[in-house]
Amino acid sequence: MNRIKKFIEEAGWPRILIAVFLVILFIVAPFVGVPVDAAFSDTLVRFGMNGVLVLAMVPMVQSGCGLNFGLPLGIIAGLLGAVTSVELEAKGIPGVFTAMAIATPIAVVLGWGYGLLLNKVKGEEMMIATYVGFSSVAFMCIMWLVLPYSSSNMVWGYAGVGLRTTVSVEEFWQRAISDIAAFNIGDAFYFPTGMFLFFLLLCGLMWVFMRTRTGTAMTTVGSNPDYARASGVNINRMRTLSVILSTWLGALGIIVYEQSFGFIQLYMGPFMMAFPAVAALLIGGASVKKASIINVIVGTFLFQGILTMTPSVINSMLQTDMSEVIRIIVSNGMILYALTRVTKVRS
C-alpha cells in the first residue's frame, strides 16, 4: 500500500490518470473497429518523430528561460538544412546528416540572437518567445519564395522559382534514420528502431551535459540567478547557451520528424509546432522551471499516445470524422491544464 502511495506521489496524479485513460483507449479500440497493432505502431512512430522536439525544451526550461515557444526558429534552421540537402541531392543517411550539418550553424546563429533578445526581457521570456516564433515563420514565408533554390523537386512547377509548401523527401532520405535496424511484426506493426536509437542518443547526451559543470551552472541559473551570480556564474552567457542548445535541438528535431513523415512542410508548417512539444513536456511532469529527461520521454509518449488514439477511437465511436477537432481540443486542453499548474515544482 505504501509502495503504491509512493509511486503515485512520485509519478503524480495527472500522469497516472492520463496513462489510465490511454490504456482504456487501447482496450476499447478493438471493440470499435480500430486495429490495435497499427494504432500502437502509430503511437511509437509519432513518439520517435516528436521526441527530439520535446527534448529541445529542456535546456531553456533548466536555465530559467521558460518553455521554448520560439521553437519555430529552430525548426526554420532545420528546414533550411533539409531543403539545402535536397537541393544538393544528398540521399540516404548521408542526406540526413548533410541536412543536420547545414542546419547546425544556422541554428547556432539564430539561437545566439534569440538568446540575446531573451536576456533583455527577463521575466517575460515565454511571451516574447511566442512572438519570435510567429514572426520568424512569417519572415520565412517571404524567404521561401525568394531564396535561390532551383531543384525541380522543390520549386513551383508553373513559375520555376519559389519553394512549394510541401516538399517530398521520398526520393532522398525518407525514413533514412527510422529504417536502421527497423522491423515489422505482422502486417501493421512497424518499429522504427533507428529513430528511437537516435532519440535516446540525444537524451543520453543531454543527460550527460546536464551533469557537467556547465550543465550544472545552467540549472542553477534557472533555480536562483542571484545564487548563481554570487557563485561567479555569468548568467547571461548561460542563458544564451541554453537558448542556442534549444534552437539547435529544434533544428535536429524537425529533420528527424521529416525523414519519418516523408515531407518537408514549409511556410506555415512550423507555425504551431511549439505547442504540442510544450504540451508533451508539461504532461510529462515538467514545470516551467524544471524539466528532466524522464519528463520528456514519459510526456512525449503519453501525449502522442493520446493524440493518436483519441481521434481514431472517438471517430469510430461517433461514426464521423472530427479527428482534427479532437486533436486540437486535446493538445490545447493539455497545455492549458499544464500551464495552470506551473507553480507546482517537482524535479
Added chain:
Amino acid sequence: MKRGPMGAEDPLLRVEGVGKAYFSNRVLKNVNFTLGRGRILGLVGENGAGKSTLMNILFGMRVIQETGGYEGKILIDGKEVHFRSPMDALNAGIGMVHQEFSLIPGFTVAENIVLNRETLVYNPLVEAFGDRLTTLDRASMTRRADEAISRLNIELDSSTPISELPVGYKQFTEIAREIDKKGTRLLVLDEPTAVLTESEADILLDSMRRLAAQGISIIFISHRLQEVMSVCDDIVILRDGEVVLQTTPAETSVRQIASAMVGRKIDRTEGPAEERRSSDKVAMQIEHLWVDMPGETVRNVNLTVFEGEILGIGGMAGQGKLGIANGIMGLHPAGGKVTFHGENVELNNPGSPLSLGISAVSEDRRGVGLLLEESIAWNIIFTSLQTQGRFLKSFGPLKIRDEEAIAECARKYIHDLEIKCTSEKQHVQELSGGNQQKVCLAKAFETRPRLLFVAEPTRGIDVGAKKVVLDTLKRYNREHGMTIVVISSELEELRSVCDRIAIIDKGSVAGILPASTPSEAFGYLLMGAGAAEAEKAANDNSNGTEAASA
C-alpha cells in the same frame, strides 16, 4: 513654552504591561510608560529591540492580531482601547509618520496633505451619480495645507509637486498631513531625522517643540541621541523587548543612554576569553570603497583586515555595513580599491573574489544564499564545483558531477554542523532558518576560503542554532586559520566572537575598537557621537575597572 508636569488628570497615553510574542519568539516583555499631553517621549533602542513591534501594537496593525494579539493594556485618556486596524487608531487621534514615505509623487504638497480628506463642494452631478462626483474646493484645500505647514513653522510652497522636493521636505509634508487630520493628538515619528541633513533636522526638532506646545503629544523614535536629549521630555530605552531605563534628559547623559541601549548581555569573562595576539600580516586592504547597494550605501570605507583575525563590522541598519561585503563580492556596483594578500580584487565581477579565495555568506539567505528548490548537497557544493572545478569525475572526454563525492561531502557537513534534515537530498526550502543558515556556512566553508565574510549570521534563527553558528565560526578561525569578517547588527554578538569591531556610520568607518572595549564606547560610535568620545569612554572605563580590581 509651557510643559507642565503631569497633573492628577489621566495622561493621554498609558501603556501597561504590554508584551508580545511572535509564536515562541518573545519580542516585548512587560512594557510600561505614560505620555502626558503636549509632551515628547523619546523611544530609543537598537535594531530589533522591539520599537517597531510596540508601535505596531499601538497602531492596531493587522500583523499583531494575526499572530495572536498582545498582552497588557493600552489606555487613552484613562480608557482601555483595542485597536483592530490602523483606522481605529487614526480615529482615536493617533497619527504616524513612517520611515518610508507614503506620498504620491505627481501630486502637489497641498493635494498630498489633504488626500482623501479633501474639502468638497456640491454640484448637480451628485444628484445623478452620488457623492463620488463632488467637486474639490481647491482654494480651501490650499488654505488647509498652508495652515498645517505654518503650524510646523517651515517655508514650503504647497503648490510644489512632491517629486520636486528634497527628502527633508517630503518628511515635513507627511507630518503636515498628520497635523491636518482633525483631532490628531498623538504623533508617532519613526526615525524622522535619519534622512535629513543637519539643518533640516534642526528645523524638524523646532517644529516638534512647537507642536508639543500646541498640545500634541509626540513619540519620537530615533537613534541620534543628541536629538533625543535636546527635544524630549521623557526618554524610554528598550532593549530586547524590555524597558531598561526610563528617564528624563535632565537626569541622564548620552553616555548613560548609550550604555543602557547596548547593555551588557554577556559577562565580561565570556567575551573574547583568550587574549589573542594580532597578526601584523595584512589579509585585505580596503581603500575608498563605495558601493551602490540600495538601502545600504557605502560611501567611503577604509579598512584593513589582518590575517587570522575575526573582524566585526557593526552599525545601525541602513548605514552601509552590509554594502561592504556585497560590494567586494561583486554583487552591487562598487568602486575604490581592494587588495587581498597584495593582489587586486576586481570589483563588479563576482568571479574575481571567489577565485582569490574570498567567500561570503549572504545576509539575504533565501534570495542570494540558497537554491531553495534544490537539495542540501547541491547547495553546499555548487560554488566549489563552479569556481574550483571540484566534485567532478571523468566521463569519457567530459567531466560530470561526482554524485558520490557530493553526497559524502554534504553528509560530512550535516554531521559537523548538526544540520537537522532527513538526508542530504532534502530540499533546502523545507529546512528551518537555522539549518538553512548552516547550509550557507557549509557552502562557504567548502570553498576553503582564506577570507570569509559572514553577514547577519544569526538573523532569524533560534537560540540553539545561533550558538552552533557562532561556535562554528570561531572553530574554523582557530583550527583552520580562516580570516573571518562578521557583519552584524547585534553588537553583543560581535563582541562575543570578534577580535576587533569596526562601526559603520553614514557609509564610512566611524571607528575601530577592540572587542573588549566596554559597550558604551560602541554606543557612542553607533549614535554617530564621534570617535573621540568613544575613545574617551573606553579609556575612562578601563581605568575604572583597573581601579576596581586594584
